[in-house]
Amino acid sequence: MLQSKHSEAFLAVAETGSFEQAALRLNITASAVTLRLQTLEKKLGHVLIVRERPCRPTLAGQSLLHYLQHSKLLEHNFLQNLTGQTANAFYQVNIATNADSLATWLLPLLKDLLIEEKIVIHFQVDDQSQTHHLLEAGLVNACVTTESEAMKGCVAEYLGEMHYRFVATPDFIQRWFGQGVTRNALRAAPALIFNEKDDLHTQSIQKNFGLNPSQYPHYFIPSSTAFFDAITMGLGYGWLPDYQSKDLLAAGKLIELSTELSIDLALYWHHWNQQSVQLQKLTAVVLQHAKDHMC
Known part of the structure; x- marks a missing residue:
């Protein structure tokens, strides 16, 4: 049922998000990609790709994509x-x-x-x-x-901890946290969050100040280098690992807002038993x- 040329067409569209890019990858025409995908959808009885820009897999398509x-x-x-x-x-x-x-x-x-x-x-x-x-x-x-915890068939091994400090530039602190890191100040000051999955930030603010992201202004910056740049240019406050922040802290270009809000993130290396x-x-x-x- 899953003929290789039909599956390859689906995989190419799902991974590139475009029939045209899929055609370039497979070295065939876009119409041929469309025909192969339609044939596969007919055989499986499910629509597999949402025809938008970019294209994206449906729920059934996501299952097939993972497979x-x-x-x-x-x-x-x-x-x-x-x-x-x-x-x-x-x-x-x-x-x-x-x-x-x-x-x-x-x-x-x-x-x-x-x-x-x-x-x-x-x-x-x-x-x-x-x-x-x-x-x-x-x-x-x-x-x-x-x-x-390792899942069945895998090994989980402790790597160490990444230490994150709650930091901002001196100018930012003077403007937004002149009276200290308070609940009211956090409601007004712009935060820097990696993305919507960034529990490191959101859970700490929720736990310590009872605020969720809908209650304070924030940027989503899903790039570690751009996130670092945003903090150092004074766009907002956030948590940076020591690896990125220690030299700037020593030079006074960044300031740790509160040592009590630092976070130690334990990391583990997981791999299959058979390597x-x-x-x-x-x-x-x-x-x-x-x-x-x-x-």
Whole structure:
């Protein structure tokens, strides 16, 4: 029922969000992509793609997308383990991580190993409380997450803690927090939040001041580097990891608003029990040196 050319057409549209881009990927016409997708939808009895700009999978399409991505990853891993490498001599690993880890300690930590062992990584970025779901769905080989419990068939190993400080620029503090960090001041001052999944910010403000995001102005900035830039240019206040903030704090360019509002985020490395040699080496490096890179 799932003929490869029909599934490939669906996968291309779902991943690129466009029939035209899918056609370029598959080296066929957009009308051929449409015909293959319609044939698959007719066979399965479900509409799989919402025809918007960009296109997006329906609920049934999301199930099929996860199935096909999982199957693709399993096939890729099987062929790599069988032959020892991909056609271009690089070994591919799929890892899910939170954005802050990727922007700060994770990539520098792995750099030398990736070069020496010819490993390429396809990163998937999500909130640290959600990345383990990608491992559970079979879409990645390993993940960085705040989840401490390993699911069946996997191992969870403690990495260390990322220390987050509640910071803003001196000018911002003078303008918005002249009387201290109070509930009324927080209702008026613009906050910086990574995205709608950013529990690090929203739960802390809710717990300590009884405010939810609808009660104070805020930016959504879903990029660790842009988030850092937004704080240092004085757009708002927020939490930054020590890896990004310690030098600016020492120089007086950022100020910690309250030490009591600092957050220690425990992170864990999850991976399947059965690992390739390359992933074993990668795991060993992560576990050996992660604590040294977390501040």
